[in-house]
Amino acid sequence: MVQRMQQMARPRGRPREFDVDQALDKAIKVFREQGYNATSIEDLTGAMGLASGSIYKAFKDKRAVFLAALDRYMRLRNDQIALIAGTRGTARERLRAVLGFYVDSAKGIEGRRGCMVVGSAVELAIVDREVATRVGATLARNEAFLADLIRQGQADGSISGRIDPDDTARVMVCLTQGLRVVGKSGRAPADTAAAVDIAMRLLA
């Protein structure tokens, strides 16, 4: 049984010397800053600490590296937001925490580095169907997530029942994506609490 698991863990030839996820994290950093087209294989080898041959052993081509990085980026970000929204309190308080996370992500160096979803949407959505699909799915998921949070707030009494959860969530998604655009130019709101207070006005 243990031997079977070891066999499954070590497939055949020479084992990979680097951790794929760690390498993807480096790739994510580069793609967030420069986007897809401006990032050369040389940029990736430098950031990931690998030779070009090794990259092409692990990934079909540059686009596959990007898609893997995008998937990982979206997953990590989703996990973070789910964690923040999982804290105690009314749905309104949890929604406030989520919005605060978005505002903070848009500030300073992190904001300048940018968002891979926004970058993918702007640079590639029109020419790469697979990227467009993923971006659309993430935006839809974020929208549904926020709408659900709003509905929870309407159920626990912390959010007005007069607003439409879906329409409001959709506008809120625009706000969060816009924060990342503005963050790229270093003009994101400096005062997180103040910005979140204003954003919370969308809830009636």
Added chain:
Amino acid sequence: MVQRMQQMARPRGRPREFDVDQALDKAIKVFREQGYNATSIEDLTGAMGLASGSIYKAFKDKRAVFLAALDRYMRLRNDQIALIAGTRGTARERLRAVLGFYVDSAKGIEGRRGCMVVGSAVELAIVDREVATRVGATLARNEAFLADLIRQGQADGSISGRIDPDDTARVMVCLTQGLRVVGKSGRAPADTAAAVDIAMRLLA
């Protein structure tokens, strides 16, 4: 006198056969769809109806074409918004009209085509200082424009005096830029009036 004006109008050698602004409009279309790095000189020659040599006669290099296109795009868009905001009515009504224009810009084919300011911010702001300067200036101008409109509304009584015009305008700019990101993936709000109603909640 007439001869002097003709001299000024026709400088020296062979006159240019194409209209620079018309050519830039074609370039804007390509840059909006594909961004800077994905657009080749061949793309530009095709869209602008010029040979590469002619482009390099009129512009220093590809980057100069992009900067000229960006400047023209920003100017045209600014003019449109100023026109819309110049209509009669309370400042609140004019602000509503401006927001409606932003929402409409994010919808359908126009939305998929994208915004050159957003594209520039996301793709180039971190690597091109000159682009970053222009993007920052436009965002600041938009912010000041919206803040002024809010102040007018507070003066004419159509907008609550309890909100901070600058902070609110800053969040509103994020919303408008985000609309363009979401529009790239075809997920912009379908019902303009409903989306504007929700956005107007930011005014208290």
Added chain:
DNA sequence: TCTTTTAGGAAAAGATCGTTCCCTAAATCA
């Protein structure tokens, strides 16, 4: 009319980029 200046256009040059190839290294299988 002849010279000078600038534009149009296509081909060539020069640079860069993505990908493949080849050799060595490290693992498993027989």
Added chain:
DNA sequence: TGATTTAGGGAACGATCTTTTCCTAAAAGA
């Protein structure tokens, strides 16, 4: 242990992209 399989790494290749060059065309100046 020898064969097989896969990874690491760097050079080489082929394609593409930006820019320059060169020749012709069209205008003004003398």
